[in-house]
Amino acid sequence: MNQSASNNLRLNSYWMPFTANRSFKKNPRIVVSADRMHYTKADGGMLLDGTAGLWCVNAGHRRPKIVEAVQRQIEELDYSPAFQVGHPKIFELASRLVELMPGELNHVFFTNSGSESVDTALKIALAYHRVNGESSRFRLIGRERGYHGVNFGGISVGGLGANRKMYGPMLTGVDHIRHTHDLTRNAFSRGQPEHGVEFAEDLERLVQLHDPSTIAALIIEPMAGSAGVILPPKGYLPRIREICDHYGILLIFDEVITGFGRLGAPFATEYFGVIPDIVVTAKGLTNGVIPMGAVFVKNNIYDAFMTGPEHLIELFHGYTYSGNPVATAAAIGTLDTYLDEKLLTRAGEMSSYWEDAIHSLCDLPHVIDIRNMGLVGAIELEPRSGEPTKRAFEVYLKTYEKGVLVRTTGDIIALSPPLIIEKEHIDQIFSEIANALKEVK
Ligand SMILES: Cc1ncc(COP(=O)(O)O)c(C=O)c1O
Helix, strand or coil: CCHHHHHHHHHHHCCCCCCCHHHHHHCCCCEEEEEECEEEECCCCEEEECCHHHHCCCCCECCHHHHHHHHHHHHHCCCCCCCCCCCHHHHHHHHHHHHHCCCCCCEEEEECCHHHHHHHHHHHHHHHHHHCCCCCCCEEEEECCCCCCCCHHHHHHCCCHHHHCCCCCCCCCEEEECCCCCHHHHCCCCCCCCCCHHHHHHHHHHHHHHCHHHEEEEEECCCECCCCCECCCCCHHHHHHHHHHHHCCEEEEECCCCCCCCCCCCCHHHHHCCCCCEEEECHHHCCCCCCCEEEEECHHHHHHHCCCCCCCCCCCCCCCCCCCHHHHHHHHHHHHHHHHCCCCCHHHHHHHHHHHHHHCCCCCCCEEEEEEECCEEEEEECCECCECCHHHHHHHHHHHHHCEECEEECCEEEECCCCCCCHHHHHHHHHHHHHHHHHCC
């Protein structure tokens, strides 16, 4: 076998997730190490991380407190059973995390990913109504263009056609409110768009259609990330909260992306001043280092389960790796890093520089919208006729070549750098994107 055939074989064994496998394997993009804001590519070139990995490396790469915590933990206690046995650090982590949460979100259930957190939250919502004597509430509502991971619960309430169309009927009893993306009225908004509070009334429509007594929960991202950064119009989230309260519907915020400082507050619930009943998190919880997710619930939800004979399991749900000691150590090291360096509010300090930088691209070719909030940004491009998504992906390839990692979803370039970013990194990101936009057809 010649060298290139053996290389091909090696690349082909791995079926890559959410990747155009054949095109990637013709021209692989491989990174071999990382430090703070940068990866090193296999060819030795530097790559500035404009996306915090996949929206998860909020403290930047290879941070010493996290590395040391993981190293120490693996030598001390590598694994302990998640069911009927505990280890000290998971109780410490839970107590510290709930302190970051506003209101009565005082209990936390651990998972291993955003997708598992979403499915856990949906199951807790359904089970809650049942233990609370309202088992007629079986319906789950999501939102168009929502992304809630890739498990069956998450794609059922999710609203991205491409993630759903191959997988049959999914969960029954699910419906969706409409999305809030409105380029005709809100293009080039800085921060929250002015128009669209009335989109919240779409929940009223579904309540009337299905009857409130059948609806268990509404799940939404307070700011939709993976669908291309869709920001909630002013007044929208408070109105959603009001409608849920009025009809006894649980409100679940999927904060897998917005959690842990992305918008400039520890969580979006605080940023927007709207407190849901359940908060779904993952990603930034461990800085992306070890898989872990966490679902926060209000006191009344937890308390509703804590009845009946004490020797009986209250919730038949959990994962072999829920609260895994090594993941727990990574989360504690991450939390220490966030707090020591005040990273959970740093996006607020950098956001006006970030906002001005991203909006400076508004007159460049193909740009039909720019939006931003905290350290999140999106540049929406006019799709090339007959070749949707290709123009944005060409920008991605060009900036990668020049040493800046961005992300694309459809024809939208999405940005979410580590929260340790400095002004010169921001300048570099937008100057490379500007160059690429001038070059692509
Ligand atoms: C809002 C949201 N929910 C859930 C998920 C799924 O997380 P994971 O990929 O860890 O399963 C993601 C991932 O991007 C997300 O953005």
